[in-house]
Amino acid sequence: MPKLAKRMGRAKPSAIMVIADKAKRLKAEGRDVVNFSIGVPNFLPGEHVYDAVRAALSKDSGQYGSNRGREDLLDAFLKHLEAGGFRGYERKHCAVAVGAKHILYNLAEALLDEGDEIVFATPYWTSYLDIAEILGAKITLLPCPPEQNYKMTPAQLDQALASKPKVFLFNNPSNPTGMVYAREEIAALAEVVARHPDTWVITDDIYNRMVFDGVGYHNFLHVRPELRDRVIVVDSLSKTYGMPGWRVGFMAGPEAVAQALVTLNSNHITNVPEVVTAAAVAALTGPQDIPARKCAEFAARRDEVLAALAAIPGVKCPRPQGAFYVFPDISCAFGKSHGGRKIANDVDLCAALLDAKGVACVPGSAFGEPRALRISYTCPQAQLTEGLKRIREFFAELA
Numbered sequence: 001m002p003k004l005a006k007r008m009g010r011a012k013p014s015a016i017m018v019i020a021d022k023a024k025r026l027k028a029e030g031r032d033v034v035n036f037s038i039g040v041p042n043f044l045p046g047e048h049v050y051d052a053v054r055a056a057l058s059k060d061s062g063q064y065g066s067n068r069g070r071e072d073l074l075d076a077f078l079k080h081l082e083a084g085g086f087r088g089y090e091r092k093h094c095a096v097a098v099g100a101k102h103i104l105y106n107l108a109e110a111l112l113d114e115g116d117e118i119v120f121a122t123p124y125w126t127s128y129l130d131i132a133e134i135l136g137a138k139i140t141l142l143p144c145p146p147e148q149n150y151k152m153t154p155a156q157l158d159q160a161l162a163s164k165p166k167v168f169l170f171n172n173p174s175n176p177t178g179m180v181y182a183r184e185e186i187a188a189l190a191e192v193v194a195r196h197p198d199t200w201v202i203t204d205d206i207y208n209r210m211v212f213d214g215v216g217y218h219n220f221l222h223v224r225p226e227l228r229d230r231v232i233v234v235d236s237l238s239k240t241y242g243m244p245g246w247r248v249g250f251m252a253g254p255e256a257v258a259q260a261l262v263t264l265n266s267n268h269i270t271n272v273p274e275v276v277t278a279a280a281v282a283a284l285t286g287p288q289d290i291p292a293r294k295c296a297e298f299a300a301r302r303d304e305v306l307a308a309l310a311a312i313p314g315v316k317c318p319r320p321q322g323a324f325y326v327f328p329d330i331s332c333a334f335g336k337s338h339g340g341r342k343i344a345n346d347v348d349l350c351a352a353l354l355d356a357k358g359v360a361c362v363p364g365s366a367f368g369e370p371r372a373l374r375i376s377y378t379c380p381q382a383q384l385t386e387g388l389k390r391i392r393e394f395f396a397e398l399a
């Protein structure tokens with residue numbers, strides 16, 4: 001058989017999907033599984049989205065569409081940007097793709113030649129690493145351990161940008177940690193970014209409507225609008241509107257970058273389908289009460305998870321203020337055993353937790369932090385409470 005391309009030797013299936021698939025398999029076999037693994041919002045969009053889809057179906061053109069995104073979708077995204085405090089953008093600064101993941105992949109392809117340097121924090125969303133590896137980029141990780149609340153410091157960023165990396169990729173609120181940078185923290189980082197003009201900055205802000213405790217959502221551009229010629233904002237319908245499977249993501253940035261993504265779209269997907277476009281326009285322009293309600297609900301769930309973890313001796317957890325993840329440091333369990341099964345690391349712990357208690361969490365090493373595990377807390381409330389109880393039992397049974 002002929003060989004696959006070399007880059008496929010660097011491509012890995014998503015570590016999150018591996019756990020999620022095992023949880024699904026166990027469930028299908030009749031096991032009582034609580035799934036804290038996959039990062040889905042677990043709610044559906046409002047009826048107005050489905051009405052828009054039905055209306056679109058009844059007048060479907062069946063034709064190819066715009067490579068950039070249909071004009072009414074771009075306009076809806078521009079309004080959404082404005083509501084988020086981003087002014088002065090036009091259609092030519094935007095592009096649509098099949099989810100934020102696709103936007104990020106396209107941006108990496110558009111901005112990075114093989115061997116070019118990309119900088120991002122650890123813990124990171126798994127696909128950052130995977131995409132950069134597939135494209136053969138030089139990856140520089142900024143360690144942001146629990147001791148510094150999983151946040152990068154201006155000094156760390158300053159040092160990393162000194163080598164003039166091609167891209168700095170920033171995620172706020174964060175998956176997997178749920179951390180949110182306060183306005184003054186963003187201002188301090190933006191000040192560093194401003195001093196290093198040779199680096200593109202991608203801000204992956206797809207959880208921007210899920211921020212708790214009144215911290216607010218802040219972007220480098222809110223404090224330094226003059227950075228607009230090299231900051232690229234990424235957003236998505238997936239988490240905000242409960243539409244991960246609809247696959248719609250957006251970017252806003254310099255015209256040349258948006259145009260590059262349009263060119264890539266013209267060679268990959270051609271267009272986001274008409275019916276999906278109608279759903280996206282309805283989500284962005286319709287009532288915004290569901291995202292607001294869900295945000296309040298997730299804040300209460302965050303509190304429940306933190307309370308449960310605080311009751312486990314040795315487990316430490318910086319307080320997340322956004323998204324829907326908690327990322328506790330569970331390294332106190334390493335070197336112990338459960339039911340005779342040795343727990344040497346996070347992967348052992350997650351495997352034992354799933355086998356013994358039917359609770360699926362993602363090992364922190366999937367995000368570059370092997371002392372932690374990720375709990376995604378959007379499952380039905382009864383399952384959340386039950387899963388947390390089982391986690392407490394599991395830790396109490398360690399010997």
Ligand SMILES: Cc1ncc(COP(=O)(O)O)c(C=O)c1O
Nearest residue numbers: 039099100101125175236238249
């Ligand atoms: C930080 C982050 N960026 C991007 C994505 C991709 O989102 P989408 O569903 O829009 O592709 C995710 C999905 O989990 C994410 O957590």
